[in-house]
Amino acid sequence: MLSAMGLIIIAFVIIVSCNKEDSLVPNKADLGADAASGLLKSTTAETYIEFWCDGALPCPLDVELTVATDADVELFARDGFIPDDLVEVLVDGCWLATIDSRDPEGVSGSHPGETHTVSLLAGTHTITFILTESGASGPSGWYYETTEVPFTGGFLMDADGDGICWNEDANDNSNMDPTINIGDCDSGVANMLFPDGTTMMDMIEECMANAKNHGQFVSCVTQLLNGWASEGLISVTDKGVIVSCVGGSN
Ligand SMILES: [Ca+2]
Ligand SMILES: [Ca+2]
Ligand SMILES: [Ca+2]
Numbered sequence: 001m002l003s004a005m006g007l008i009i010i011a012f013v014i015i016v017s018c019n020k021e022d023s024l025v026p027n028k029a030d031l032g033a034d035a036a037s038g039l040l041k042s043t044t045a046e047t048y049i050e051f052w053c054d055g056a057l058p059c060p061l062d063v064e065l066t067v068a069t070d071a072d073v074e075l076f077a078r079d080g081f082i083p084d085d086l087v088e089v090l091v092d093g094c095w096l097a098t099i100d101s102r103d104p105e106g107v108s109g110s111h112p113g114e115t116h117t118v119s120l121l122a123g124t125h126t127i128t129f130i131l132t133e134s135g136a137s138g139p140s141g142w143y144y145e146t147t148e149v150p151f152t153g154g155f156l157m158d159a160d161g162d163g164i165c166w167n168e169d170a171n172d173n174s175n176m177d178p179t180i181n182i183g184d185c186d187s188g189v190a191n192m193l194f195p196d197g198t199t200m201m202d203m204i205e206e207c208m209a210n211a212k213n214h215g216q217f218v219s220c221v222t223q224l225l226n227g228w229a230s231e232g233l234i235s236v237t238d239k240g241v242i243v244s245c246v247g248g249s250n
Contacts, residue, residue, distance in 0.1 A: 052139045060129070064124055065146055066125070071119075071120055076115045078142065079141075097114065169196075170198045175202055176201075179191055183249045189242060214249070
């Protein structure tokens with residue numbers, strides 16, 4: 001039994017469908033959810049989405065994805081009607097893929113689609129599809145589907161949790177200790193994150209990895225500390241505390 005509101009929504013969806021880029025009515029199974037938001041939930045494995053920005057680009061569309069346990073997710077997306085769009089796919093604000101469905105022939109028919117895998121920790125995540133180029137005169141319709149597979153952790157968007165996406169992070173596996181520490185010696189001085197995604201501890205660890213002996217390690221760290229002190233990132237007192245940690249290390 002359909003409620004009056006349900007009928008209104010379906011009527012709305014049908015009107016909208018008639019304005020779609022090539023007047024194809026979407027799969028009936030896709031009708032019936034939140035038409036006002038521009039997102040029609042599917043009862044099939046694929047979810048139908050429409051970019052509604054009155055022709056203004058870029059046109060972003062967020063969908064939420066909740067995974068109960070850590071999982072790799074295979075994210076499939078395709079242009080549903082005329083293959084004529086460029087769509088950026090972001091997960092939790094980080095770029096995952098660019099899907100280019102543009103076909104010079106402009107023939108009506110679905111794009112075969114692409115699958116891109118992302119590693120997600122348990123919880124709710126945001127997938128953002130951004131229509132950046134489109135040949136559609138009206139709303140452009142796409143489909144996506146997510147499939148959970150065993151977690152590998154190989155495709156995390158921000159593996160070290162420093163807020164810098166994998167493709168913009170100079171060190172994707174930063175040492176995020178809150179303070180600068182060497183061995184058992186904690187200086188108590190804040191381990192700063194630089195804009196490129198490297199931390200002070202990353203740089204100290206690099207000194208450690210490259211030094212052939214303790215003298216080289218001390219000299220490498222001292223050079224870093226002198227630079228940070230001259231930039232005002234650490235105080236002279238901080239520098240002294242760290243130097244004594246370095247001196248006591250082996
Ligand atoms: Ca299209
Ligand atoms: Ca990062
Ligand atoms: Ca980092």
